[in-house]
Amino acid sequence: xxxxxxxxxxxxxxxxxxxxxxxxxxxxxxxxxxxxxxxxxxxxxxxxxxxxxxxxxxxxxxxxxxxxxxxxxxxxxxxxxxxxxx
Numbered sequence: 359x360x361x362x363x364x365x366x367x368x369x370x371x372x373x374x375x376x377x378x379x380x381x382x383x384x385x386x387x388x389x390x391x392x393x394x395x396x397x398x399x400x401x402x403x404x405x406x407x408x409x410x411x412x413x414x415x416x417x418x419x420x421x422x423x424x425x426x427x428x429x430x431x432x433x434x435x436x437x438x439x440x441x442x443x444x
Contacts, residue, residue, distance in 0.1 A: 361400055361401075362423060364420060365420050368410045368416045375411045385408060402423070411430055
């Protein structure tokens with residue numbers, strides 16, 4: 359079971375990334391390993407992990423996963439997605 363993404367976890371990974379040598383925020387080397395570790399630890403998408411490592415939208419992602427966890431605990435089903443009209 360994946361751990362809940364919290365601001366402390368997200369900011370810790372962001373601080374680890376800041377300590378790495380500058381590489382233009384490319385997803386290579388140690389930064390890639392950080393991203394993969396964060397994904398596995400918290401069960402988030404690749405894009406979300408990259409954004410967190412780079413310091414973008416951290417609070418938004420934390421709120422998103424907190425809501426999902428609360429809904430799962432309450433037994434509230436996720437709303438079905440509406441089909442797009444063409």
